[in-house]
Amino acid sequence: MIDVTLLGTGGSIPLPDRYLSSAIIEYKGRKILMDAGEGTGVSMRAVRSGFKSLDVICITHLHGDHVIGLQGILGTTSNTGRTEPITIIGPKGIKDVMKGFRVIMPWLNYDINIIEDPTPGEPIVINNKYIHGELSISALPVKHTRPNFAYRVDLKREPKFDPQKAKANEVPQRIWGDLQRGQKPVEYEGKTYTPDMVLGEARKGMRVSWVTDTRPTPEIPGFIEGSDLLLSCANFGSNDDTEKAKNKMHMTFAEAATQAKKGHVKEMVLTHFSQAMRDPEKYVKNATDIFPNTVIGKDHMHFTLNYDQAFAEPTMIEEKEDTKENN
Template sequence: MIDICLLGTGGNMPMPYRFLASSIISYLGRKILIDAGEGTQVAMRILGRGFKSLDVICITHCHGDHIIGLTGLLSTIGNSGRLDPITIIGPEGIKKVVEGLNVINPYLPYQLNIIENPSMDIFMKVDKNGIIICENEKDSNIVISTMKLEHSSHCIGYSFYYKRNPKFNVEKATNNNVPKVIWNRLQKGETIELEDRIYTPNLVLGEERNGIKISYITDTRPIKEAKKFIENSNLFICEGTYGNDDDIEKAIKNKHMTFREAATLAKESSVDRLVLTHFSPAMTNPEEYAKNCLEVHENSIIGNDGMIISLNFQE
C-alpha cells in the first residue's frame, strides 16, 4: 500500500488555517517529499511524518512558497541522526538555489545528491533501508518522470510509477530446477549465483502486473503536453489556485489553473482520481466551488491539510 499525505494545500503564502502545498508519498516505510515551502517541517511534525526516513525531495520550481522551507528541513533531518545521502530533484537552477539556501547549513552530516532538470526517467529502488538510484529500469521499483510546465519560472511536473513484482510461479520455478532455498530471494528481485549457475528472477516469476501511477502538477497552465504525461494516473494531484470560473483571466495571467480547468485536464487524461491543492489565500473555503470540478470529473476531491490517500495494488 502507498500512502500520500497532503502536508499543506495553500499557495503563495502560509496562512493560519492552511500550510503551503506539499505532499509526502510513503511506501515500505520510506518517503518522497514534493515541495518544501515555509512551514513544511512543522506540518510534518504535526502529522507525525518522521524526518530520518525522508530519502528524496522533489521541487517543482524555485518560488519561495515551494522551496523556502528546505533549509530548515534539511537541518532538522541532520539533527534526526540521518547519515545516508538525500536526493534532491528539481528544475533548471535548483543547484544554485539549494547552495544559496544552505549557506547556513555548512555541516550537514549527510551528502546531498542534486539532479537538475532531468532529461530522462530516474530509476530508483526502495526497500526498508532507503531509496537509492539505479542505473537501469530493470533493477528499479520506482520510476520518476518529469515534464516542463508553463509558469513564470522554470517549473516541472512529476510522475511516480511504483512497479509491482509479478506473482511467484511455483510451476515455473520447479520446471526450471530452481532450488527452493533461493525462491524467496529471487521473488524479491535478486540475481543469485549458486553452484556455478546463475539464477535470475524471471525463472520463478509470472506475468507483469500493473503498478500505481501518481502524478503531481502545480503552478502551470493546463498545457496539452500534460495530458499524455498524466494519462491513466491512479491519482492526480493538481493545482486549483482559483475555484471561481470567473477568475479564468486571472489564472491565465498568473499561469495557474481554475478548478474546472484542472478537472478538464484530469478527464481528458483518463485519470482515476483528482485531488486539488494549491489554493489561493483569498479562497478561504475551497469546498464552496467543488461543483466546478465535479461537473467535469466526478471523482474529484478538494484537498485539505492532513488528508491521507491510500492506494492499493490491484490484481
C-alpha cells in the first residue's frame, strides 16, 4: 500500500487557500517528498505527515516555488531529533543551493546525501532499506526554462510462492522460505537451488509519477507508462491558453491529459495551477474529454493505492492542530 498526499497545488505564487505544488509519498511509515516550495513545511504540519520519517526529497528544478521551502523542512526535521541521513535528489545546481542553505543552517543532527543530475531512467541507489529494496526512484529530464526532472516511484511486487512448483523441482521444504524471501541461489546438501524454482509468475507492482513544469515531450508517456497515479502539472485550464503554456514552458489541461492517455495511466491528478486560475474545476472537461480518470487536485487531498485497484478515490485530510513534538 502507498499513500499519496497533495501538500499544495499552486504554481509560482502561494495563495491563502493554495500552497505551492508539492506532494508526499508514504510507504511503511517512511516518506518521499516531491518538491519543497514556500509553505510546504506548514502544509506538512497541517496534514500531520510528520518530519522525522522523511528519507528522500526529490527536487524537480531550481525555481523558487519548488525549492525555497527546503531549508525550513530540513531544520524542522533536525528539531525532531532525527539522526539518520536524508537524501536530496535534484538537477545540476542543487549542491550549490544546499551550500547556501547551510550558511544559515549549520547545525543539522544528520548528514545529507546529495544526488545531483541523476542518470535518466535508471533507478537511483539510496541507502535506505525500503527505498533501496522494495521501492525505487527514477528521474527523466523534461522540457522547461531550466534543467528539470520528472520523477517516478516504483514499488516492486514479488511473485507468489508456488508450492506445487517447488515440489515438482524437488526443492527441500527446509529452504522454501530462504528462496521465497531472497534473490540469490541457495546451496543445500551439495545442490544449488534458485528462487525461480519456487516462485510463480511476476506480478505487477505499483507506480506513482510526478511530472511538473514541462511541455509535453515524446519521452514522458514511456516514463509514466502504466502509473497507478500520475501527478501532473497543468498550469493553464483553457485550450485558448496553449500559446501561453508554450511560452511559459508548462502544459494545459488538455496537453496533460494527452500525455496521461498515451502513458496508459490509471488515474491523473492535475496540480500546479496558475494563481490566475481560481477555479480549476471550470476547465476539467478539457482534460476529461481526453482522459476521463482525471481529478482536479486540491491541497491536502489524499490517495491510498492498493494492488490491483482500479481507481483510488480521493479523500480530504482535515486540518488539525499538530501537538506532536517528534513527528
